[in-house]
Amino acid sequence: MAGVGQTWSSQPYVDHISAPPQGHAADAFEDARQRTQQPIVTGTSILGIKWSGGVMLASDTLASYGSLARFMDIRRLVEVKESKAVIGASGDMADFQYILHEIEKTGLRESTAGDSHNLTPSQLYAWLTRLMYARRSKIDPLWNSLVVGGLEPSTGAPFLGYVDLLGVTYTASTIATGFGAHLAQPLLRKAVEGRESTLDEAEARSILESCMKVLFYRDARSLNRFQIATVTKQGVHIGEPKSVETDWSFAEGLRGYGPQTQ
Secondary structure, eight states: OOOTTOOOOSSOOOTTTSOOOTTSOSSTTGGGOOOOOSOSEEEOOEEEEEETTEEEEEEEOOEEETTEEEESOOOOEEEETTTTEEEEEEEEHHHHHHHHHHHHHHHHHHHHTTSSOOOOHHHHHHHHHHHHHHHHHTTOOOOEEEEEEEEOTTTOOEEEEEEETTOOEEEOSEEEOTTHHHHHHHHHHHHHTTOTTTOOHHHHHHHHHHHHHHHHHHOTTOOSOEEEEEEETTEEEEOOOBOOOOOOGGGGGSTTSTTOOO
16 A cells, blocks of 8 residues: 555556656766766877888876876886787876776687687777777767877788877878877978888987977976887887987077076
């Protein structure tokens, strides 16, 4: 028998079939859930180029908490062993960790399929484009810009691709993310494009080191401590962090530097 003020319904409420009563949330925890509104701990530029022997990527090791240079040894170049590729990330470091977990799960599914197939660099890149676009379509983006570099196993051709939180994608012989897209990209294009087949490893490394130095001078979220990853037929090698010599004497001629007022 119904209590005072209550009436029995001939159609009982079933949570997974009927809609909840008006004014009630479908999930008791829905009000507590929120999307990430902005990145928190972030990394800046990733640089990538093709050269005659493969692909080379560069990244500094700083992760900033807002404008605070908080974490000095964050490695933003990661080898994807199954694909013999390197993935580098700008943007939110927590989201990058999530992406790496998803890549690991996908690689595990591929290996347990028992068909001796692993994702190639271009297939890994295509998978990432779908992941990023799917999250963007849910209005819950992963706040990263990603660069994927590797060699295609069937042809030995170098592969270099870019994808960001909006699902924007492209492949090119030079790629730069973050502030590097404004400062380093023109330098990379001038030094590399049209010379991909003749550029040797030493010169490619010198070009990336020069660009990383420029970014350290001009990008307040950058650091003069960076890694360079090389992908060749012999495999993937990610070097230990290193620094380059800098010279700030040029700043004396800049208006507004130090005590200078005129």
